Amino acid sequence: MLYMSKSARLRVVLFPHIRQDRRAGGPAFYMHMDRIRAGGTDPFYLSPRWQRTRKIILVKAKYIDQLRIREGVQTEADTVHHIFPREQYPEYQWERWNMIAVSDRTHKHLHKPDGTLSAAGQKLLDETAEMEGIPTSRTILIIGLPGTGKSTEAKRMLLGGICYDLDALAAALRLRRPHEERHEASRRMANGMLRYFLASARRYSGRVIVIRTAPTIDEASEIDPDEVVICRKNLPAIKNKNGAAIDLEVMETRIKDIEEWAEASGLEVRKVS
Numbered sequence: 001m002l003y004m005s006k007s008a009r010l011r012v013v014l015f016p017h018i019r020q021d022r023r024a025g026g027p028a029f030y031m032h033m034d035r036i037r038a039g040g041t042d043p044f045y046l047s048p049r050w051q052r053t054r055k056i057i058l059v060k061a062k063y064i065d066q067l068r069i070r071e072g073v074q075t076e077a078d079t080v081h082h083i084f085p086r087e088q089y090p091e092y093q094w095e096r097w098n099m100i101a102v103s104d105r106t107h108k109h110l111h112k113p114d115g116t117l118s119a120a121g122q123k124l125l126d127e128t129a130e131m132e133g134i135p136t137s138r139t140i141l142i143i144g145l146p147g148t149g150k151s152t153e154a155k156r157m158l159l160g161g162i163c164y165d166l167d168a169l170a171a172a173l174r175l176r177r178p179h180e181e182r183h184e185a186s187r188r189m190a191n192g193m194l195r196y197f198l199a200s201a202r203r204y205s206g207r208v209i210v211i212r213t214a215p216t217i218d219e220a221s222e223i224d225p226d227e228v229v230i231c232r233k234n235l236p237a238i239k240n241k242n243g244a245a246i247d248l249e250v251m252e253t254r255i256k257d258i259e260e261w262a263e264a265s266g267l268e269v270r271k272v273s
Contacts, residue, residue, distance in 0.1 A: 044086070044093070053094070054080045061101035067124070068106060077101035081110060083128045085117065097132055100124075137201070139208045141223050143255055144231030144272075145248065146179060146213060153231055153272055154209050161207030164197045166190050168211075198223065214251035217261050227268040230259060 044050060057080045065075040081102050086093035102110070110121035117125060129136045140157065142150045146167075154163050167178040169190035174183050194210070201208040210223050220228075262269045 049094075053096075053099070057096070057099045058101050064101070065103040065106050066100050067102055075103045075106070077103055079104055079107045081107050083121075083125055084134075097128070137208055138227070139198070139210065139223065139225045140227045140229060141215075141220060141225035141258075142209060142211045142229045142231060143214060143258060144233075145251055145255075147233075148231040149233040149272065150211050150213075150231045151178075153229060154211055157207060157229075158209060161209060162201050163209040163211065164194060164201075165211040166194075167213075169193065195222070214254035215258065216254060217257055220258050220261065225262075225267060227270065228258060228262040230255060230269070230271045232271060232273040 058077060061077055063077050065073075065077045068075040079102050080099050082089075082093065083098050083100060084092045089098075092098040110118055110124065112118050126136065128134075142154055144150050151165065151168070154165070165178070166187065170183065170186040171178045171180060173186040173189060174181065176183075198208070198210075210225070212219070212223075215223070259269060
């Protein structure tokens with residue numbers, strides 16, 4: 001949602017019927033506010049259904065900021081905030097528990113300048129998710145030597161989530177199939193996408209899966225998983241087929257290190273064989 005500019009505030013002051021209509025709880029004020037916030041482009045905020053729903057939320061809150069009142073401060077509420085942002089969680093956009101009456105100032109505090117949730121907004125989301133029993137984003141790191149079934153396990157677990165596969169992305173950049181070739185430049189580019197992938201993917205509900213062969217502990221820490229899955233399917237055959245004992249030993253050592261790190265960190269560790 002966009003926010004009301006100074007010129008928009010001035011228009012509210014200059015048009016008495018809008019101020020009067022606000023006190024009466026009528027639609028003119030809210031239509032005016034929503035046109036400002038939506039820039040006249042988003043039909044959701046201009047729809048009659050939203051006007052009715054918004055009025056219900058504000059009236060129920062007695063036009064009092066529901067977050068500031070928790071701190072013992074009574075502030076007028078003029079905005080209805082979607083706790084789970086409707087752009088990322090359209091399935092919750094009409095749920096009353098996902099709406100809270102706040103002031104314009106509080107609403108700005110709940111969002112970053114780019115419109116995403118701030119730390120305060122994310123905290124409110126987490127509290128609401130726990131209260132309503134709604135699973136939020138869960139990051140799963142799947143590791144294992146090549147050919148041990150990492151992609152198969154990811155597809156089985158994916159459901160409505162999203163997945164990052166370094167080998168698949170690197171191959172896609174070269175219009176190749178995974179493991180068809182090892183092109184270091186494309187792997188570096190794909191690896192550089194991980195941080196941005198995680199930042200975006202964690203805004204969505206469901207599972208966020210990251211597939212890596214044998215990351216270092218530092219790389220795993222940056223991924224910050226909730227669960228680590230270790231794939232060991234067909235491991236003896238892979239050793240015999242590749243014949244690169246030194247490289248495989250290094251990878252296996254890393255995988256063992258990740259397993260120990262995950263257990264020491266209290267993460268859920270699951271082995272697939």
